Every structure is written in structure tokens, then in C-alpha cells.
Amino acid sequence: MVSENKEQYATDKAGLPFSEQHYFSSYDHFGIHEEMLKDRVRTLSYRNAIMKNKHLFKDKIVLDVGCGTGVLSMFAAQAGAKHVLAVDMSNIIEMAQKVIDLNGFSDRITLFRGKLEDVKLPYDKVDIIISEWMGYFLLYESMLDTVLIARDLYLKEGGLLFPDKASIHVAMIEDEEYKNEKIHFWEDPMQLYGFDYSPFMKVAMVEPLVDTVDNASVVTSHYKLIEFDLNTVKIEELAFHKEFKLKATRDDRVHALLTWFDIDFPSDTKENVVTFSTGAHATYTHWKQTVFYLNQVLDVKKGEMITGSLASRPNKINNRELDIELEWDFKASGPDDSRQQKGKYNYFLR
Numbered sequence: 001m002v003s004e005n006k007e008q009y010a011t012d013k014a015g016l017p018f019s020e021q022h023y024f025s026s027y028d029h030f031g032i033h034e035e036m037l038k039d040r041v042r043t044l045s046y047r048n049a050i051m052k053n054k055h056l057f058k059d060k061i062v063l064d065v066g067c068g069t070g071v072l073s074m075f076a077a078q079a080g081a082k083h084v085l086a087v088d089m090s091n092i093i094e095m096a097q098k099v100i101d102l103n104g105f106s107d108r109i110t111l112f113r114g115k116l117e118d119v120k121l122p123y124d125k126v127d128i129i130i131s132e133w134m135g136y137f138l139l140y141e142s143m144l145d146t147v148l149i150a151r152d153l154y155l156k157e158g159g160l161l162f163p164d165k166a167s168i169h170v171a172m173i174e175d176e177e178y179k180n181e182k183i184h185f186w187e188d189p190m191q192l193y194g195f196d197y198s199p200f201m202k203v204a205m206v207e208p209l210v211d212t213v214d215n216a217s218v219v220t221s222h223y224k225l226i227e228f229d230l231n232t233v234k235i236e237e238l239a240f241h242k243e244f245k246l247k248a249t250r251d252d253r254v255h256a257l258l259t260w261f262d263i264d265f266p267s268d269t270k271e272n273v274v275t276f277s278t279g280a281h282a283t284y285t286h287w288k289q290t291v292f293y294l295n296q297v298l299d300v301k302k303g304e305m306i307t308g309s310l311a312s313r314p315n316k317i318n319n320r321e322l323d324i325e326l327e328w329d330f331k332a333s334g335p336d337d338s339r340q341q342k343g344k345y346n347y348f349l350r
Contacts, residue, residue: 068088175291225244255293
């Protein structure tokens, strides 16, 4: 049964800022859940992490934060959880209830409609928290904030988080054809019927591209920018400024910084550890990769280093969006090399 006070829920949702209403409403439609369920890397990684570690779920109280259609809750129930508490703010929870009833889990899964911070759960503490909270560039949409609030409010000492670690990685790519198509298109009057549309170029640059990148386009080493341990990380630590160092793996031209994330699930045995990556080198996921185009082109040769830093912080107006600052420094072969360049650019992930 979906546990909610409908009158209070209607009042609360109406009282939310527009950005919050838009966020929760975006998950009302079945289409986004279809995309996530079809993402087999995502869904099978969760199933494998849970089912390979059934002994950790046996007779445990589990909290599913942002349960959506309820698939993770049903995995937990299949693994032997005593009771699963599934929380979601969006209307999709009504369909989740039908699915849970139809599949025979009504006695072990209870759904709660509302914000996690406002819902009253029947247990003071839970043994395990499961959640599929990741957004583009890992942190877009800030749902991890809610998971950390749930951890601090409800997770018992020694309890488990599925997943429990997440890391952001970077590399540089050659992407001249697509950069010309998406960015330089706006400064080419020949393609724009003779008119000057150059003001759009800045708009195109400031928004990172979320798309699938061919691994053959990667022209540098990989670098782990930051790792979050969900057992201990604080919300304020999700805003960060980290340096990176990348080595060119071939002679080529660099047009953009590529970013992706990796996810780790806990286990008490090495053979039952489940991980997955959203990088260009890995199997496709609906998160794809995030591309930050430089306003320069770097002409690199194999073995040369590109250093830099990336800062990410929630937008002050809408904390579900991200302000990102990227700096890079390519020294080439030294101070007399005309190829050396350095730069900085600010982006807005929305």
C-alpha cells in the first residue's frame, strides 16, 4: 500500500519551488523509467550486487530512496529482505504499487509517497539503503544529497549502502568533426543563410554535451578526478575543486575534456564485488559521457602532459544544476614551443 496523506502531499508539492516541482514531475512519465529499465548495465549491476550478496539482505530492513518503478525494492525482497521501505515523490509510485502487488511483494514492500525528509517511516533505523541516484556527470540533479540525508537519519551503525563508492574520471578527446557541427556551426554564415548567429556560439559552449563518445577518440591517459565514499562523505564535500594530469597517448589534436563515472557496490567477499563504468571504454549506459569543449585546440604529441583542474559546485539559484569551471595548461615541449596553450572556461550543466 502506498502510504501518504494525499491532502498534505498536494499542499507540499504545490509549495515546492518551481525547480523542485520540475525535477520530481520529470519522473512522473513512464518513458524515463523505460529508458532506465532498458539500461541493462545499470539494472543488472544492481541485481547482481544484491543477489550475489543475499546473505547481507536476509531478514534485513531495507530503505529504497527514490524507488521509481520499484525494481530495486523487488530485488531486495527477492534476496530475502524482511521489509523494504520504498520512498518516491513522483506520481510513478502509483504504478510501482500496481507492479509490486502484481508480483506478489505487497506483504514485504511498503511504498511511501513524499520527500524523504518529510516521510514518517515505521522504523527508527534500517540495515541497508539502496538507491539509484546517479545523474549526468554523476552529481547532476543532486539526488545524492537525499541519500546522504537518509544515511544520517536512518542507517544504523555498521549498515550498508548500495552502492557505497562513486568516482569521476577524465580524459581528453579529439572531436573536430562534432565540435564543428555543434559549436562552430554558429559562426559560419554560409550555413546560416548569410546571417551572423555568432552570439549562439557562447550558449553552445557553456552547456556540456551529454552523448556517447567513440573510445577511439580518446587521445590521453585516464585520470581519477575524485572518489566519494558514501559511508562518510558530507553533502558540502560534493562541491569540489580537483587537479588532473593527463599524458597524450598519440600525436593528435585535443578539442574537449571527456568525463564519466564508475560505481562500486559493497560485499564481504572479493568475488561478489560488483562494479560498473560509464566511460567510453565500457558498455553503453543511458548516462553516456559528458563532454566539455575547450575554446582552444591543443596540438599534442605522444608522451606530452596536459595538466589542469576542474571545479564543480551546485548552482546558487537551482542546486540541482551544476556550475563547472575547467582550467588546462599544455606546456608542449617547453617555453619556446609555439604549441603551448593554457585556458579556462565556465560551464553550466542543466
